[in-house]
Amino acid sequence: MQSKAHTFTANARAALADEPLQAALARFQGGFPVKRRAAIDRLPEFDALRDAGKAIKDATLANLDIYLEQFEAKVIAAGGHVHWCEDADAARQTVIDLCREAGAKTITKAKSMIGEEIAINEALAAAGFTPIETDLGEYIIQLRDEAPSHIIVPAVHLSKEQVAESFRAHHRDLPAERPLSEPQAMLDEARAILRQAFLTADVGITGANMLIAETGSTVLVTNEGNADLTQTLPRMQIVIASIEKVVPTLEDAATVLRLLARSATGQELSVYTTFTTGPKRGDDLDGPAAFHVILLDNGRSRMLGGPFAEMLRCIRCGACLNHCPVYSAVGGHAYGWVYPGPMGSVLTPNLIGLAGTSDLPNASTLCGRCEEVCPMRIPLPRMLRQLRQDAFASGGGPKPMRAGLAAWAFVAGRPWLYRLATGLGVRILGLLGRRHGRFRRLPGASGWTAVRDLPAPAGRTFQALWTERNGARR
């Protein structure tokens, strides 16, 4: 997928003016955070479990090579195959080669963010295959030829009317006058159509929430059961996973699972948690004859050992999106690539480069809620600040912003000048704004006042008040 992160500002402005999107975001707001809170209230050890989860991931990353090789050895011992892919191109090519080897036509897919990252559907379609997304939300956006707007609920930006419209446009074999106003009717329709896809698919492609080194198992969680049908019915299963998904043991997986669903949807556990180890065995009556795991790097080994290594702990729960004021205002598409919200603003520049994505780390108020809710205790605000710094150091960002920052740095580096400038500014603005207490318009600040008032300062700077107060105390 071509990144549109470089037009973030324009994307965001369009999103703010997009009424159906704003209605969808309003509907979404509150839901997951409230459910998450309730789930955590039922589990007093949640914070201690976060520490345990962080420790597991840190220990794994500190010996990532050893655990990956162990995982590989166990997959092979179970009769499966492991493919090491350095980048998206290599991963796409491997998947296509495997599908050709299987003589595939129809390919079912269970939602995978790595699949989005390597744009596998486009590649498969271009190679002559028919990939069909089976997660309901992912199926809907595939019909609409859109990207997911959230890593857990990909179609959260749509209304049921929009979904019905897409179903009518694509399900041409069904009677045009059928009632389709309620979600239940749409689900029934999709279930029937996708059931046929499950039964006829030659290859099933899934992601993985974790890989277990101890056993060579892949772990997948869903609520719909689509991933299980995707992986059980075709004759070949391909799992696409990035290298940081590995954890050492079944116990470690259990700890992470206690955090994942609670953080994501507020469920105690997803409905289906599936541990898969190799292909169909001797006398098995079902399951794929061939089992392949793609291990994707795509920039992650470069992150390891650097200032963004901690991002590799991310379990893709989406909590940082659900609690982000910027995500809540503009939705996921404005971020322009695969991963939205705070985690995306850190991940995207790391995976596809800071040039063209430097708006993303600025798309944050640094309010800190993301770090507060992150089950893996990833210091997202620190990383966003680091990326801002990196962008400035490498000469990125719009000219006026750079000039402004340079001027500010000049003043801030000279305390006497800083006091003088802020003292003057605050006094003048305080006098001018005395009558209304706020400005509805201000020359040079129209970017701010176009959408909200600027509160007038009290006339004295914080520093002045502080000195006075401390003086009085002494």
Add this chain to the structure above:
Amino acid sequence: MTAAADPARAAMLARIQNALGRGAPSEEQRRRVLQRCAAPSANLIPARGRENDRIAQFIAEAERVNATTERLAGWSAVPAAVAETLAAAGLPPRLRMVDDARLASLAWPAGLAVATGKSVDGDRASLAIAFAGIAETGTVMLLSSPSSPATLNFLPEMHIVILPEAVIVGAYEDAWANLRAALGVGVMPRVVNWITGPSRTADIEQTLLLGAHGPRLLHILLLAEA
């Protein structure tokens, strides 16, 4: 391609080792790290995984997530309970079940057609036997095998699961310990399914709907007899 000759594999491992500030690990280093896998141990287990009345807890948690439960005295009560469950759900008296001697020896009512084998399109109801029940989240754990194909858990609309009360454990870690006791360390069935309630989706306007692709109904028969 053999692992040793794969340049992508070599490059990825080298980059990781470089980032970790060391070369390829020595055998000794490797053994020390992999001790964690050879002798797995539990991390923090929350108090809710250690409750005294695991059966009551299991039932409460399973019902919170829309599963239905029923307590039976023993195996001989299963056929009648299954027939009633199907009738109550308005399903035809047909059943796909796991191939198990304990089920085969039961007296199935004449009107109920039972078959074993993998599940196929058109199956409306299935019957499986859980390896464990996990009380902390009301989860049933099922293992795939030639006699217990995984499709039974997903294709039919109604999934009925037999859970002997003796195999209900408190926490996930207990279930893993029992699995290792049964199969050995590092050995897994092809598929282990943890199932917590019936299939669901909230992908359209966050409206919760049951029965997305998997079963719409999950009915758990708890057996007092082991």
